[in-house]
Amino acid sequence: MRYVFGPVPSRRLGFSLGIDMVPYKTCTFDCVYCECGKTTVHETTRRQHFESIGPVLDEIEMVLSSGRRIDYITLGGSGEPTLNVQCGELIKEVKARTDIPVAVLTNGSLMPDEKVFRELLLADLVIPSLDASLQEPFETVNRPVSGILAAEVADAISRFVRASRGQMWLEVLIVAGMNDADEHIEALADTIRHIDPLHVQVGTVERPGTEDWAEPVSEPRLAQICSTLGPRAVMIGGPSRDLAGDSTENMTERLLALITRRPCTIDDIESAVGGKRPVLLGKLEELKHAGKVNRFEHKDKTFYIGSRE
Template sequence: MPSTLTLNNRTGDLSMKQRILFGPFRSRRLGVSLGVDIIPHKTCTFNCVYCECGSTTNLTLERREYVSLKKITEKLEYYLKKNPSLDHITFSGSGEPTLNSKIDQIIGYIRENFPPYQVAVLTNASLLKEKEVRDSLKRAQVVIPSLNAVSPDIFERINRPHPDITSQQVISGLIKFRREYQGKILLEVFIVPGLNDGERELALLRKAIEKIGPDQVQLGTLYRWGTEDWVEEADLEEMERMAAYLKGRVI
């Protein structure tokens, strides 16, 4: 399979394009957070049906310096030298941050030059199978990976991954990362009603979570518009029931 596939699906809000820093915003799990987007708009390893940023237009596994290290550190220095009141600096945005091959150096720059700030990384965990990627996240204090399904059919229907990514690779990468990483892992499970909320899939998720051993499991659902119109918000009572079963909490 080619490492990059160009898609022509619906794209997200234009206001999200071409920015590096966004916020600060108040996060349900990270407090006051400054967002850092180090990937071009909708460049990702997945094309998730629930993504609030719209469809992936560049489905790829290619790691490179998509946005230059110099440009990112200049933006960070300009903003952070003002000593803003922040709980976290969070790598997230409209694509998969671990695709940027300089993410380790960017995290290192923050840790070395602005040590009061905690660094968090949101990732779909698709590249944690690679040791280089796992190593690149070791200096972050918090990593929030996602695992939405275990069975191949449900995994593919929710995440619509690059053809060379499987659910077992994601799980294996998460297990290895947990063994190597000393920081906090908050594992997110995004519930899509009708797909991963059934008894069979939840049982598979529970078994995988036990093998991974995250510090916390967080269940999320759709709060805004997703990429696909048919994706709906899960019932809160059902979410609480599933969270109890997975030994996690609803966010």
């Protein structure tokens, strides 16, 4: 499968079938914590026609016909999905094939564009991220393409809540020393009050990202930030649910689909892919010898990442 991965248990969406909407690594941001790696030549705000959506729909139909549990079909992947000019069309086509709700994970940067705004209204759930409402921490953490303004993004998110009748959750990621100062959090809390989203999910750095020096805030500080951000803010952690019953072949495919998109510990892999730990470790060793997986140490933890070749 080239465009579709999962379903994997997601901390937000239950069993989520992920759809990669843009080639690696196409984004309007270059977040310091991005688990997909650095945005380089593809850092852009220009929406593009990538490949035809036919093969994406074929892959989705293949997974749907397997009868596996899927709670959401989620547009996201290794970059910003709304950069794909066929985003709205894909949502429509998926909804014509299934009643499973469609979610979009977006950094919100293109939501001020009316066309993107209307396309996102076709989805059942939109989850934009907003790590800062002041321009300075926004630029430090998210490193957007020049010209993207935090205030305009926040304003579009706020209009979207009203237009979509609330089918929007907000996601906030806090990085120690970058967007965690009291004045950053108080400004963000004001903005969130104005946006009035259904939920606010607040996390911190959990896995190796683009920058080695991007550090998490402590759990007590994260709890304090959550309480400042208001009654709808909750702390989120890693995936915790189990998927079982796949054949070894499917397990390998899903394992590779998972770790090619982000670095994972064996705990992450076990809870996302299912299967017994010794079997998974044996499979990872095999894939490492075949040059398909790399293993590395980061802050006293062992991570696995799939080769993108």
